[in-house]
Amino acid sequence: MSTGHPFPSQxxxxxxxxxxxxxxxxxxxxKPWTFGKVAMAVKAxxxxxxPDDAGFILDVHEGACRGVxxxxxxDAMQEAPFIIVADYDRWLTVIAGDVDPIKAMMEGKLKLVKxxxxxxxxxxxxxxxxxxxxxxxxxxxxAAPEPPN
Amino acid sequence: MEPFVALAxxxxxxxxxxxxxxxxxxxxxxxxxxKDTLRKMRGRVALVIEDLExxxxxHFHDGGVTVHDDFHGIPDTTVRTTAEWITxxxxxxxxxxxxxxDPRGEVAREVAKAQADGSIKVHGGLPRLPLMLRLTKLLSVxx
Numbered sequence: 001m002s003t004g005h006p007f008p009s010q011x012x013x014x015x016x017x018x019x020x021x022x023x024x025x026x027x028x029x030x031k032p033w034t035f036g037k038v039a040m041a042v043k044a045x046x047x048x049x050x051p052d053d054a055g056f057i058l059d060v061h062e063g064a065c066r067g068v069x070x071x072x073x074x075d076a077m078q079e080a081p082f083i084i085v086a087d088y089d090r091w092l093t094v095i096a097g098d099v100d101p102i103k104a105m106m107e108g109k110l111k112l113v114k115x116x117x118x119x120x121x122x123x124x125x126x127x128x129x130x131x132x133x134x135x136x137x138x139x140x141x142x143a144a145p146e147p148p149n
Numbered sequence: 150m151e152p153f154v155a156l157a158x159x160x161x162x163x164x165x166x167x168x169x170x171x172x173x174x175x176x177x178x179x180x181x182x183x184k185d186t187l188r189k190m191r192g193r194v195a196l197v198i199e200d201l202e203x204x205x206x207x208h209f210h211d212g213g214v215t216v217h218d219d220f221h222g223i224p225d226t227t228v229r230t231t232a233e234w235i236t237x238x239x240x241x242x243x244x245x246x247x248x249x250x251d252p253r254g255e256v257a258r259e260v261a262k263a264q265a266d267g268s269i270k271v272h273g274g275l276p277r278l279p280l281m282l283r284l285t286k287l288l289s290v291x292x
Contacts, residue, residue, distance in 0.1 A: 103232045107201055108164020116175045117168065118290035121239050 004140035007095065008042055010148065012137060013056050013068040019133040020058075020065040026129035031063040033126060035119055039080035042145075043087045049145040050088055053077075058130075072148040082115030088145070097135035101127045152177065152187040153213030163218035165198065166205045170216045172239070173287060186248070186283050188212045194284055195224035200231045207284070225277045230269040234260070238269075241285055243292030250285050251292075 005012040020026055041055035053074050059066040077083050086094070090109050093099045102124055104110040112120060120127065154173045160166040177183050190209035197204050206221040207214055230238075242254025250257045263269040274281045286292075 100232075102236050103201060106165045106168055106198065106203070106232050106235070108161075108167065112171070116179065117172045118175050118179055118239075121172070121236065121290045124236055124240075 004138035004143070006143035006146050007092065007139050007141075008050075008054055008056065008070065009143075009146035010070045011146075012139065013070040015137045016056070016134060017058075017065045017068040019136040020060070020130060023129055023133045023136075026065075026126065026133060027063040029063075029123065029125040029129050030060060033060055033123060034062060035081060037080040037082070038115075039077040039083040040091070041074065041077055041083055041085040041113075042091055043085060045088050048088050049147075051147065054145075054148055055083075060130075070148045078114075080114070082120065083113050084110050085113050086110045092141065094131060095134040095137070095139060097131065101131050150212060152184050153211075154187075155213065155215045157208075157215050157217040157221070160205075160216055160218040163203055163205060165196075165201070165203045166216045166218050169196075169205060169207070169288075172290070173214060173216075176287065176290065182248070183287055186286050187214060190214070190280060190283050190287070192225040192277060192280050193222050194280065195220055195227040196235065197227060197229040198232050198235055199229060200233075209280070224273070226274050226281060227272040228269065228274075229272070230263070234263055234269050237263075238285070239288050239290050241289050241291070243286060243289050245292070248286045248292065249282055256291075 005015055038058045038060055039055050041053060042050055044050055044053045052072050054072050055077050057069040057071060057077060057080050071077060101110060154170050156167060156170050192209055194207045195204060204219045206217040206224060208221060237256055238260055240256045241260055242251040242257050244251040
């Protein structure tokens with residue numbers, strides 16, 4: 001029996017926030033980050049249990065994560081100055097740590113659809129630390145995604 | 150006249166090409182002094198990312214740049230390295246006066262060492278040194 005959280009889901013978002021705040025590398029490399037929230041958007045794939053675009057809005061600031069909101073639709077994510085989009089299967093490889101986020105962006109597998117790329121590149125190590133935090137979250141890969149409320 | 154940053158038809162199939170075009174556009178917006186740098190650039194630079202098996206060609210012409218998938222024409226300079234080093238090269242510190250790579254910078258020193266040990270191979274860089282220096286300035290996100 002799996003004890004992990006479905007991805008994506010609010011429970012996963014809450015666990016991710018905790019993992020980020022326990023990540024010393026993120027605290028260090030993310031310390032200069034004062035550029036606002038970052039959204040991780042999952043493209044709608046009804047056949048995989050994601051009827052609408054959904055995503056996490058990470059309220060990251062100065063090396064800490066102040067909250068993670070799990071929201072429905074790209075419109076809801078526009079409050080974030082940075083939005084990264086990928087499909088469901090791609091995010092699964094990212095949160096498993098199988099993909100380096102910057103390499104994935106170079107290959108077009110993750111797309112920065114909003115926000116300044118130079119800023120993201122200046123925070124390469126910070127991005128990697130966020131991904132490492134995601135790998136720390138117990139994820140139930142067999143569970144169906146839970147849509148946002 | 151504003152310098153242009155264009156993606157050649159079909160270049161979007163190479164994920165790195167649109168990313169490079171976006172990087173140049175965002176850099177020009179954040180640091181408008183780079184527009185003069187771009188206007189002065191002439192020639193073709195091929196970037197070969199060996200671990201991702203991707204090639205893009207930056208064709209500098211008519212005061213702007215067109216980004217192509219794969220090799221396009223005969224490059225004046227070819228840079229062969231990994232995705233990791235390509236990312237590092239965008240983090241090279243520039244000295245403030247002329248915007249040239251700052252040899253005292255931590256990343257600049259790492260990149261120089263990588264060139265010396267062959268982790269970054271630059272073919273035809275020396276004869277086209279001004280082009281390479283301007284490319285470094287254009288792509289740098291830290292100066």
